[in-house]
Amino acid sequence: MFTDEYFMKMAFQEAELAFEKDEVPIGCVVVSNNRVIARAHNLTETLNDVTAHAEMQAITSAANFLGGKYLINCTLYVTLEPCVMCSGALAWSQISKVVIGARDEQRGFINKHLNLHPKTEVVTGIMEHECSAIVKEFFRSKR
Amino acid sequence: MFTDEYFMKMAFQEAELAFEKDEVPIGCVVVSNNRVIARAHNLTETLNDVTAHAEMQAITSAANFLGGKYLINCTLYVTLEPCVMCSGALAWSQISKVVIGARDEQRGFINKHLNLHPKTEVVTGIMEHECSAIVKEFFRSKR
Numbered sequence: 146m147f148t149d150e151y152f153m154k155m156a157f158q159e160a161e162l163a164f165e166k167d168e169v170p171i172g173c174v175v176v177s178n179n180r181v182i183a184r185a186h187n188l189t190e191t192l193n194d195v196t197a198h199a200e201m202q203a204i205t206s207a208a209n210f211l212g213g214k215y216l217i218n219c220t221l222y223v224t225l226e227p228c229v230m231c232s233g234a235l236a237w238s239q240i241s242k243v244v245i246g247a248r249d250e251q252r253g254f255i256n257k258h259l260n261l262h263p264k265t266e267v268v269t270g271i272m273e274h275e276c277s278a279i280v281k282e283f284f285r286s287k288r
Numbered sequence: 289m290f291t292d293e294y295f296m297k298m299a300f301q302e303a304e305l306a307f308e309k310d311e312v313p314i315g316c317v318v319v320s321n322n323r324v325i326a327r328a329h330n331l332t333e334t335l336n337d338v339t340a341h342a343e344m345q346a347i348t349s350a351a352n353f354l355g356g357k358y359l360i361n362c363t364l365y366v367t368l369e370p371c372v373m374c375s376g377a378l379a380w381s382q383i384s385k386v387v388i389g390a391r392d393e394q395r396g397f398i399n400k401h402l403n404l405h406p407k408t409e410v411v412t413g414i415m416e417h418e419c420s421a422i423v424k425e426f427f428r429s430k431r
Binding site: 196212213228232236238257 | 332333336337338339344347348351352355356357358371372373374375376377379380381400402
């Protein structure tokens with residue numbers, strides 16, 4: 146039951162909430178022991194704040210839930226590959242696993258040869274098509 | 289009067305506040321038209337939040353002051369070279385200028401070949417000795 150697809154679907158629902166608010170539709174959840182401890186979607190326009198990416202909010206929220214700043218034994222599910230800023234935050238958090246929906250070849254951290262924490266496992270391509278399609282649809286609607 | 293040293297001294301005072309709170313002593317200010325519009329120091333321990341670096345707080349705070357998310361015509365003065373996370377946030381902010389006290393060869397963004405926004409001017413080495421010494425003193429006191 147608790148597959149990567151199961152939790153990515155929840156992250157995708159967060160992306161849909163962002164879309165409805167006219168935000169670039171990216172969402173994520175943080176899971177610990179098969180329990181969702183944080184969920185967030187991009188709010189950069191709503192909050193007028195470039196740092197309000199889904200991942201940043203979720204890292205802060207999960208640490209608050211856990212009562213400690215390190216996200217050990219936690220997994221982040223995020224619909225789009227994290228940017229430089231978010232990858233840096235994930236590295237500091239020492240999170241155990243990061244599961245990515247769609248790649249972001251241009252803005253994502255992977256092509257910039259950045260690493261997360263040495264202990265962090267990275268998985269890509271979960272619900273890739275849906276996670277990519279919603280972002281494309283958003284930018285098409287903006288033209 | 290409004291030299292880089294003038295504003296770096298204010299950033300350094302923020303670093304001193306962090307030191308008093310047993311935080312890694314890094315501080316910064318954001319300046320617009322020779323006016324300080326945001327000041328912050330590292331609060332990762334106090335807030336239990338790896339994202340609570342001085343720069344991240346100052347970017348959010350300055351955008352809040354300006355009523356817009358882009359820090360055009362703003363300068364960030366920071367005592368230590370920004371990390372990957374903070375450099376990513378600064379890139380998104382399109383800030384006009386970043387003035388750095390001491391370099392951070394290991395954790396800083398420069399040696400990782402990351403760029404800020406193409407329009408952002410970067411200056412290093414302002415009050416370098418003091419900005420470096422306070423961090424070294426902090427970690428010496430921890431041993």
